[in-house]
Amino acid sequence: MTFSKVQKGIALALSFSMLAACGGSSNSSSTTDVDNGSTGGTPGNGTNNQWVAGEFKAKEDFANKCAIVRTGSDPFTGEIYKDTAGTLTDEKMWLRSWNHESYLWYNEVEDVDPANYTTPQAYFEVLKTFAKTASGADKDNFHFAQDTAEYRERTQGGASSGYGIRWRFGSTTPPRELFVVQTEPNSPATTAGFKRGDQILEVDGVDLINGDDVETLNAGLFPENDGQTHTIKVKDTFGIEKTLTVTSGSYEIAAVKATNTFVHDGNTVGYIQFDTFSIADAQTDLINKFTEFRNANVNELVVDLRYNGGGLLALSSQLAYMIAGDVNTNNRSYYTLKYNGKWSDDQVLGFYDQEIDWDNSRFTGVDLPTVALNKVYVISSGSTCSASEALINGLAGIDLDVVLIGGQTCGKPYGFVPTDNCSTTYFTIQFSGVNAKGFGEYSDGFIPKQNPNFQTEIQGCTVTDDLTRPMGDISEGMLSAALYHMETGSCPTVKATKVVNQTGISQKNTGPALHKPDNRFEQMIENNAIITPIKDASN
Incomplete structure (x- = not known):
């Protein structure tokens, strides 16, 4: 898997993130100043890092105060490292303050003494909610830390090996x-x-x-x-x-794979398999395909997101516009970021109707093509996450008729900005997303139902992934079910297709x-x- 195109998506996106990251990354030579994890103050560091339950100093008081100090500059950004001599306690106190300021569910985190944890990473593991969703799953499945040098290399550096x-x-x-x-x-x-x-x-x-x-x-x-x-x-x-x-x-990921345009039951049907929103270059492929759909007068559309784990919300918003058009989306919100009330003001994303110059993160003024439909079929599975679910929720929020074919989605109405401190990059949930109707609680995913009763239930049919047919083949189980529903308004009786x-x-x-x-x-x-x-x- 190569990151040469993903760099324009993930890495570029993070470099323009609304929330600033602290510190940098490298395997550079360093000096050490390690404490034993005690909560006592460190002479000469200028900050009292003693833990007092319920009292939180500003994260800036502890930022970049590191037990292991990196020297030189970040090989990816060229910036001089901001690390200064500190202790493990400083690093843990930074985590405590940063998490308390930014974590979406900060008021559900038990304030425990960092001295009970040997490393900052071990302490970070408990700085989260341990509540459960209605299904019994963990409310927060996305709390994670990664060595910063490894993170930079994998998102900004060349290729990864494999077969594809x-x-x-x-x-x-x-x-x-x-x-x-x-x-x-x-x-x-x-x-x-x-x-x-x-x-x-x-x-x-x-x-x-x-x-x-x-x-x-x-x-x-x-x-x-x-x-x-x-x-x-x-x-x-x-x-x-x-x-x-x-x-x-090495190889490159293709965001747009199988596509097809055909006539079914008197309707011109467009089909597109879209596998990731994380590659900004996919914008060109989407524009080309939707131009073809528009020119072919497509009046039924199947968007296959069964393997799409998410990515750039801007690209998701563009795709939503290309589906729904001006009349359905004008002056409507697509996705509103809801923070914890103190980290940032809530922010509203509209339906993006122009091409984006990703190198400069600006609109070009060139209008996107659209098929301007009132209904769309979305193929889904447990791998349909994040920006893919935002597409489903965002279109439902403007009363577009979304028909879900396949399986229950993964359930991730949340997001974060990876943040660095002292050689480690931390991921903590910082916002949830809601649609124009204010709905965004789908942490157990969206479920296709013939007769939906709840907002997490979307009209549609439960169908298993059919490995016996190529993607885009009208006889493939999920696409075939979508076509049956177009024709009859009901779900087919589907045989098990598991190989x-x-x-x-x-x-x-x-x-x-x-x-x-x-x-x-x-x-x-x-x-x-x-x-x-x-x-x-x-x-």
Whole structure:
């Protein structure tokens, strides 16, 4: 996965964020001044860092006072590090004050003595709400810290290695099930011949389903570096087995993948698979496709967000406008950021109807194309998050008829600005988003229902992802269900479309597990609702 385009989305967006980050990042040489975690003041640091329950000093009193001081400049920004000599207590007291000022649910955080925690990162883990949602899930699933140098490198530095495969795990223990959901265009996987729905049978000669050599399996499935070559035996959706040779390497993510325009039941239907709002360059692809839709007089639209984890709210707002048009969106709010009442004033985002110059974060004055529809079909799954959910909620907020086809969305009506201090970048929920009607409490996700009764229930049909057909194929389960609903106004009776193990190998239900890649960081970044201030074209 390459970040050359993501840089214009995530990294550029963060550089223009409304909230300023503190400190920088590097693996530069440093000097140390480490305390033992006590709450006593540090001679010479100019600040009393003693913890007193219920009393909070300004975060600036502790910012950039570090137990390990970096020297030199940030290799990504060129700025001189702001680190000064401090202690672990200073770092923890900064976290306490910053979190108390900015955290959306600051009044639900227990004020505990930082001396009870060895590191700032361990202390940060308890600076959150531990409340549950109505479904019993954690209210805050998005509290996270990352080494700043690693964070900068992964969001601003070149490429990451891999095959370009989105996987689906059935079982990680014998009898294991692992399928190819899709591959990125021009990726090593696509070049090698992997297809949607392929079931993995062997890796470098090791039986994936019941084999015990998980070290070989993991090394072959999830390579850590470029240039690693492995052989993988698969069974395709027709039951044909083949052995593919694939070499890991860099590739670019395509935000817009499958598209289609066709006539169904007398209507001209447009279909677009849109996989991420995190790539600002995707604006061009969206503009080109919606120009085609408009010129083809599309009067029914299917927007496939089943794999879209979110990203730039500005791009989400642009897509919403391209769907709904001027009459539906004029002088209407798309997304209002609701803060905790002291960190920032609430901020309103409208429906963006112009192209954006992302290099300078300003509107160009060029109008976006639109199909100006009153109804849209959205295909969803548990991977539909953040800015994708904002699209659903934002359109529902202006009474556009949104029909949801697929699965319950992930439930992330929140966002944050990653903030640095002393070599660590912290992510804490800082705002929620509501639509023009003031609704935004969908922390358990949106649910497709034939007869919705609640605001989190959206008219639509529950349908499983169909790996037996290509994306955009009118016979693919989710798209087919959308077309059936267009025709009848009701949901089809859908057979289970899950690809099953047909190897005939006996099931053991015991044995070593595959080690799934730890992609929590990628999910934290991708699923964040990223806010960027966009200037008028005249500024």
